[in-house]
Each structure stands twice: as C-alpha cells, then as structure tokens.
Amino acid sequence: MGYSLTxxxxxxxxYFPAILAVGFSSLLGCLQFGLxxxxxxxxxxxxxxxxxxxxxxxxxxxxxDLGRPIRESQAVDRLASNPEVDRCETYLQGFAYWxxxxxxxxxxxxxxxxxxxxxxxxxxxxTPELHHQLTxxxxxxxxxxxxxxxGLKNIGDTAEIVGNxxxxxxxxxxxxxxxxxxxxxxxxxxxxxxxxxPEQITYVLGKCHDPADAPKVVARLRxxxxxxxxxxxxxxxxxxxxxxxxxxxxxxxxLGYAAVLGLLVGAVVTSQTxxxxxxxxxxxxxxxxxxxxxxxxxxxxxxxxxxxxxxxxVLLSFPAIYGLSKVADIYGVQVLLDWRMVASVSGxxxxxxxxxxxxxxxxxxxxxxALLLR
Amino acid sequence: MSNPRYFCGSLNQSSGVIExxxxxxxxxxxxxxxxxxxxxxxxxxxxxxxxxxVDHVSLEVLSGQFVLIMGPSGSxxxxxxxxxxxxxxxxxxxxxxxxxxxxxxxxxxxxxxxxDHCGFIFQGYNLFSALSARQQLEMVATWGNxxxxxxxxxxxxxxxxRLGLGGKGHLRPSELSGGExxxxxxxRALIKNxxxxxxxxxxxxxxxxxxxxxxxxxxxxxxxxxxxxxxxTHDPRLVPFADRVFHMEDGHLVxxxxxxxSHPEEAVLPLPEPxxxxxxxxxxxxxRPRIAP
Numbered sequence: 001m002g003y004s005l006t007x008x009x010x011x012x013x014x015y016f017p018a019i020l021a022v023g024f025s026s027l028l029g030c031l032q033f034g035l036x037x038x039x040x041x042x043x044x045x046x047x048x049x050x051x052x053x054x055x056x057x058x059x060x061x062x063x064x065d066l067g068r069p070i071r072e073s074q075a076v077d078r079l080a081s082n083p084e085v086d087r088c089e090t091y092l093q094g095f096a097y098w099x100x101x102x103x104x105x106x107x108x109x110x111x112x113x114x115x116x117x118x119x120x121x122x123x124x125x126x127t128p129e130l131h132h133q134l135t136x137x138x139x140x141x142x143x144x145x146x147x148x149x150x151g152l153k154n155i156g157d158t159a160e161i162v163g164n165x166x167x168x169x170x171x172x173x174x175x176x177x178x179x180x181x182x183x184x185x186x187x188x189x190x191x192x193x194x195x196x197x198p199e200q201i202t203y204v205l206g207k208c209h210d211p212a213d214a215p216k217v218v219a220r221l222r223x224x225x226x227x228x229x230x231x232x233x234x235x236x237x238x239x240x241x242x243x244x245x246x247x248x249x250x251x252x253x254x255l256g257y258a259a260v261l262g263l264l265v266g267a268v269v270t271s272q273t274x275x276x277x278x279x280x281x282x283x284x285x286x287x288x289x290x291x292x293x294x295x296x297x298x299x300x301x302x303x304x305x306x307x308x309x310x311x312x313x314v315l316l317s318f319p320a321i322y323g324l325s326k327v328a329d330i331y332g333v334q335v336l337l338d339w340r341m342v343a344s345v346s347g348x349x350x351x352x353x354x355x356x357x358x359x360x361x362x363x364x365x366x367x368x369x370a371l372l373l374r
Numbered sequence: 375m376s377n378p379r380y381f382c383g384s385l386n387q388s389s390g391v392i393e394x395x396x397x398x399x400x401x402x403x404x405x406x407x408x409x410x411x412x413x414x415x416x417x418x419x420x421x422x423x424x425x426x427x428v429d430h431v432s433l434e435v436l437s438g439q440f441v442l443i444m445g446p447s448g449s450x451x452x453x454x455x456x457x458x459x460x461x462x463x464x465x466x467x468x469x470x471x472x473x474x475x476x477x478x479x480x481x482x483x484x485x486x487x488x489x490d491h492c493g494f495i496f497q498g499y500n501l502f503s504a505l506s507a508r509q510q511l512e513m514v515a516t517w518g519n520x521x522x523x524x525x526x527x528x529x530x531x532x533x534x535x536r537l538g539l540g541g542k543g544h545l546r547p548s549e550l551s552g553g554e555x556x557x558x559x560x561x562r563a564l565i566k567n568x569x570x571x572x573x574x575x576x577x578x579x580x581x582x583x584x585x586x587x588x589x590x591x592x593x594x595x596x597x598x599x600x601x602x603x604x605x606x607t608h609d610p611r612l613v614p615f616a617d618r619v620f621h622m623e624d625g626h627l628v629x630x631x632x633x634x635x636s637h638p639e640e641a642v643l644p645l646p647e648p649x650x651x652x653x654x655x656x657x658x659x660x661x662r663p664r665i666a667p
C-alpha cells in the first residue's frame with residue numbers, strides 16, 4: 001500500500017469530509033442528470049416504444065410532440081418510393097385540450113396509430129387487448145398515473161377533447177407524461193380530436209427490410225427533398241426531441257446548474273481538506289526537503305491522495321445513487337441511470353478531485369526546511 | 375581558500391582503511407577537513423529591528439568528528455547550523471563542504487548536494503504520524519536514493535535493527551517512546567548513508583536516559599561509520615561525548631574546546647598549522663574571530 005493510501009486510511013477521519021463531498025458531488029450529478037434524462041425520455045416515448053425505423057414529418061420538426069400537419073399521400077409516396085423501405089403507415093400526434101368531467105381543462109398529447117398487430121406506431125405498452133378496444137371510435141386509453149390529473153376515476157369514465165366525447169376503455173402502465181398526459185387512440189379518433197382534415201397526418205412511419213438501412217434512406221430523402229420535409233432515423237429523432245427540451249427549457253438548465261453547484265461544493269470541501277491535511281504535515285515535508293528530496297515527490301503524494309479521495313468518494317456514492325433512484329421510482333419519478341451518463345459524471349467528479357489536489361498543492365509552497373532550525 | 379580538497383570517510387577500525395569515498399571518488403581520510411566556514415554573517419529583520427544572528431564566524435570541521443555548536447538561546451547556533459547545512463543563505467561568507475562552495479551552487483545543485491551527502495535530525499521528531507517506523511525510512515530511500523521498494527525495506531530493516539528497533543518497524547510514532555521516535559528520526563537521516571549529519575537539539579525532548587542513548591548513538595556513528603556529526607545543543611551533558619565544541623554567544627564564535635572525555639587514541643585531532651600548539655583534550659581555548667566585526 002502506498003504512502004498516500006496508508007495516510008488516507010490512518011487519517012480517515014480527517015479525510016472523511018473530502019470523501020463525503022466527492023461522494024455528494026457524484027450523487028448529486030448522477031441523480032440530477034438521471035432525473036433530466038428520465039424527464040426528457042418522456043418526450044420520446046412515442047419513438048422509443050414504437051417499431052418504426054424512419055419518421056417523416058413537416059419541415060423543421062424540433063421534437064416529436066411538436067409535429068405539424070402534412071399531406072398524407074405525398075408524404076407516404078416519398079417514403080415508400082425507397083426500395084429499402086418495407087412498409088409505411090400514418091401516425092398522428094399533437095396537443096389538444098382535455099375537458100375534465102368535473103370541470104377544468106388540461107393539456108393532453110393525443111397519439112393516433114394503426115391498431116393492427118403489425119402496427120409501427122403502436123407503443124409496446126398498448127397491449128393487444130387494449131388496441132382491440134380502441135377500434136371503437138371515440139375510445140381512448142390513458143396511463144394509470146394520469147387518472148387524477150385528467151379528472152378520471154375508473155375505466156369507462158368519459159370526458160371531452162375539443163368538443164368530442166371520449167371514453168376511457170383501458171389503462172397503460174409506465175407511460176408517464178411531461179407537458180400533458182398521453183391519450184392513445186386510433187388514427188380515426190385522433191384525426192377528429194386533433195381537428196385534422198382527412199388528407200392530413202402528422203408523421204409517416206417507415207419500416208426498412210434491414211433497420212441498418214434507415215440512415216441511408218434518411219440521407220437520400222434529405223438530398224431529394226431538402227427543407228420540404230423533416231426526416232429522421234428513429235434514434236436520431238429520439239435524441240433530437242430530448243435535446244430540444246433539454247436546451248429549450250429552463251428546467252434542463254436548472255437541473256444542470258444544481259449538478260454543477262454540487263461539483264463546486266465538492267471541489268471546495270475537497271481542496272480545503274487536502275490543503276489542511278498537507279499543511280498539518282509541513283514540518284515532516286520540510287525534513288524531507290532538507291534532506292534534498294525533490295518537491296515534486298511531495299506534490300505527487302498530495303495528488304495521489306486527491307485521486308484516492310476521488311475514487312473512494314465516487315465508489316461510495318454508487319450504492320447511494322442506486323438506492324435513491326429506486327426510492328424515486330417508488331414515487332413515480334424516473335431516474336434514468338444510463339451507464340454513459342454515470343461514467344461521465346464519475347469522470348468529471350474524479351477530475352474535480354484531482355484539480356482540488358492541484359489547488360491544495362499551494363500549501364507545499366510553505367515548506368521551508370530552514371524554519372525547522374529556529 | 376584556493377582549490378580546497380576535503381575528505382571524509384568511514385574508518386574500518388581494525389584495518390584503518392577508509393571505506394567511504396568522497397565526491398570525486400577519491401578515498402576519504404578521517405580527521406581531514408570536511409567543512410570550512412569562512413567569515414559567515416547572517417542578519418534578520420530591517421531597520422531598527424535588524425539583528426545580526428551570525429557575526430563573522432569562521433570554523434572548521436574535521437571528518438569523522440562529533441562536533442557540538444553550543445550557546446545560550448539567541449546565540450545564533452541554529453542559524454549557524456542552517457547556513458552550514460545549506461538551508462539558509464548567509465549574507466556574506468562561504469561554506470566549503472566536501473570541496474564544494476555550497477553557497478555558490480544553484481538551488482537545484484545545492485538540493486542535490488544535500489540529497490547526496492546530508493542527513494538531518496531536528497528538535498521535534500517530525501515523523502509522519504500515519505507511517506510505520508519502517509515506512510519513514512523507506513520513504514527517504516525510495517524517494518531520495520531511488521531504491522526499489524524491496525531494497526529500501528531491506529536497508530530500513532537493517533538500520534532499525536542496528537538502532538535497537540528490530541521488531542518495531544511496523545509501529546507508528548504514536549506507539550513508540552520518545553527515545554524510540556528520535557532513533558527512527560536518526561534512522562531516517564542515516565538511511566541515505568550521509569557523509570554529514572546535522573542535528574538540532576536532538577536530546578531536548580528526551581529525558582537523560584533516552585538522551586544519552588541518542589548521543590552515544592551519534593558518537594558511535596562517527597566512530598564506526600566515519601560520518602561527521604554537527605550538533606547544535608545547549609545541553610552541557612553532551613560535551614563529554616564530543617570531539618570538538620564550538621561556543622557561540624551573541625552571534626560570535628567565542629571559543630572552541632575539546633570534549634572532556636575524549637581520549638587521545640579516540641579523538642580526531644585537527645591537522646596542526648605550522649608552529650601551532652594544539653590544546654589537549656579537556657583544554658578550553660579562546661577562539662579569536664579571523665576577521666573582527
């Protein structure tokens with residue numbers, strides 16, 4: 001065991017605040033970004049849970065929930081003309097006002113898709129039983145978590161969407177909502193709820209023979225039609241939708257700001273702890289300096305200590321992150337712990353710890369062997 | 375001084391052969407000049423607060439001797455030690471050590487000189503509280519001499535054994551007595567096998583039983599290892615163990631003497647100047663500064 005690790009273990013009480021601060025930074029960062037990812041993953045639910053490889057919509061589509069009407073026949077022709085595309089189907093999505101049975105309005109997100117078993121737009125949470133029930137015009141399915149928000153109590157309750165009476169025929173699980181609850185229905189029902197003309201749709205979805213061909217088809221369509229359309233591979237559109245909400249809303253920045261604040265708190269506590277610990281050993285370091293041991297040896301020791309503080313802090317934060325994400329899950333809040341995000345936050349936290357060590361190195365400037373002889 | 379050549383070494387008492395080599399790889403001779411300080415001056419403060427801690431002091435130290443610099447508090451003895459050991463730059467004067475004018479070297483060269491030749495024992499033990507006795511020594515060996523961890527461990531264990539700390543290498547400072555801690559500090563200074571060992575009040579924190587142990591150990595180092603020990607103290611009980619004693623008062627070197635108990639066959643005497651009559655052991659001579667302040 002190296003001198004740094006030996007010192008860290010022996011003086012663990014001294015270093016504990018720094019380890020705690022690093023762990024707190026890592027915890028806060030992971031939870032904040034996990035919350036952020038979980039929150040904005042809601043936006044891309046229609047994409048992530050459907051089977052379509054390609055989404056084609058109106059020009060300058062910023063996010064899947066902000067689609068505008070397009071002409072069905074023209075859009076379908078454009079997508080279907082590509083030999084890699086196996087089949088196409090229409091999909092409707094848009095915001096509408098929900099009139100609660102007991103009064104009050106709520107914004108909702110209407111999703112209209114084909115209801116056959118091979119439907120591309122049907123999300124996986126919509127079970128075969130549910131989509132059979134949706135064939136009846138005016139029938140809808142909502143998520144069980146949105147019942148109270150929509151003023152509903154049970155399956156069979158009715159409400160109105162822009163003057164159209166709708167009846168809840170079933171409930172999904174896990175289709176959480178952000179701006180407005182998701183309302184799932186057939187294309188016919190959605191068209192009337194969104195007040196679209198018979199020839200109007202929001203998206204044309206495509207399925208390729210080989211999903212790997214999707215980017216090639218997308219590139220070709222963009223080259224052919226330029227800015228007349230928006231066309232994306234499913235992964236690309238999912239990321240674009242999340243990124244739009246991440247960057248265009250204050251919520252994203254607020255959560256990110258809190259995470260950065262956590263890092264700063266960690267950096268300050270870590271650097272001060274390391275500074276104090278190094279300053280407490282100035283006389284010992286001075287003896288080494290007197291004997292001609294170069295200063296960089298001591299700097300490396302402090303930096304190694306900083307790195308260990310970082311590693312231990314980050315490792316200790318993992319169980320806490322996992323536990324708290326599970327607690328959040330119990331309360332219906334999704335914390336998406338993507339491994340790339342966790343690795344990035346851990347990496348940033350480690351870098352922060354090492355930089356704190358650099359800051360603490362200034363205490364070594366005061367190592368003056370001659371002072372030991374006064 | 376012009377073209378000085380100084381030697382220092384470890385005397386094999388049975389054969390009289392010098393075992394240690396000096397800087398240039400030449401054999402070192404016991405009893406020759408290892409350090410020559412000329413006309414050293416050092417002040418602190420400015421204006422009315424200015425104090426001359428060392429005032430035109432010159433002295434000579436011979437290799438393999440146990441030398442004391444004594445004097446009351448504020449006499450300038452610690453400042454003198456700091457200058458002689460290359461830790462504090464004098465305002466004027468020179469220190470030739472092993473043939474090098476250490477104050478004409480660059481900081482990096484002087485650091486390397488200390489690394490190659492100097493060991494230090496300070497008043498406090500200044501041991502890392504987290505590290506075991508063995509690790510305190512290993513740290514210097516691996517960081518200073520670039521020994522491998524295994525090599526450093528062997529040297530540390532061997533040295534601790536010689537210092538009477540065999541079997542205690544795993545103990546931390548808090549688990550050792552004052553005398554044992556000072557011996558670890560001595561071990562840390564010796565692991566580099568230095569030609570010069572500088573000690574500042576090495577016994578001040580110890581009772582005399584432990585203090586005497588430490589002093590005997592330092593004296594033993596000069597006799598068995600051929601190391602030169604320059605020790606600052608105000609404790610007169612150390613005098614009988616010394617080969618030579620420099621007395622300082624108010625920044626001046628006022629006299630030099632020999633240790634009371636030094637025996638002629640054991641004492642290392644300075645080389646006589648032509649016509650100079652050397653005092654015998656136990657004699658006290660008044661020292662006159664070479665250049666008056």
